[in-house]
Amino acid sequence: MGNRLSKIYTRTGDDGSTGLADGNRIAKNAQRVEAMGTADELNCHIGLLIETLDADDALIETLRRIQHHLFDLGGEFAIPGSKVIGDDHIQWLETTLDSHNEPLPPLKNFVLPGGSPAAAQCHMARAVCRRAERVVVALSHEDSINTESRHYLNRLSDLLFVIARSLARRNGGEEILWEQKKSGL
Structure with a gap:
């Protein structure tokens, strides 16, 4: 692959539009652009999560794979009608989710975000x-999309919840459970 971005600014977006990978231009506030941007934002948050872990943490490999999937997902949104995310991606998430969930105790209450910087x-x-x-x-x-992409995000959020539970319990830590009596004034 050659230099794809030799010049970072192009001024083509100054009118409030952006280019899709298929060459079409659409408004920067279009739902498709929002989908691309939110997938990118999620990828950034996972990158930040990785940076909270020790360099030899086995979880990093899983999270890096997810980052690659999310980059592909953003590319899928950038090319209307394309399909990159498939059932094999969803199956991998489900298998990974099961392996991380198996050692956890059953949930008896809602979990609040926190427990450790990585869990948060x-x-x-x-x-x-x-x-x-x-x-x-x-x-x-508004437009046709690959339904597996939606399924992927649904399973990924479940996996991230389970990983957060595991991270909160590392090194003798605990999950922070919601307590109804504490939400009263």
Whole structure:
């Protein structure tokens, strides 16, 4: 691959439009652009999560793979009608989710974001993932999309929740559970 971005500014977006990978231009506030941007934001949050982990943490490999998937997902949104995310991606998420969830105790209460910096960052990624899913649902009402992309985001948010639970429990830590009696005035 040659130099794809030899010049970073082009001034072509100064009119409020942006170019899709297929060469078409659309408004920067279009739902498709929102989907691309939210996938990118989620990828950034996962990158930040990785940076909270020790360099030899086995979880990094899983999170890097997810980052690559999210980059592909953004590319899928940048080319209307394309399909990059497939059932194999969803199956991988489900298998990974099951392996991380198996050692955890059953939930008996809601979990608050926190427990450790890594767990809190993972919850932040989960929340952005849920927003990405909502954006993709909205896009699907305007334009056809690959439904596996929506399924992928749904499973990914579940996986991020489970990983956050695991991270909160590391090194003798605890999850922060919601207590109804503490929400009263």
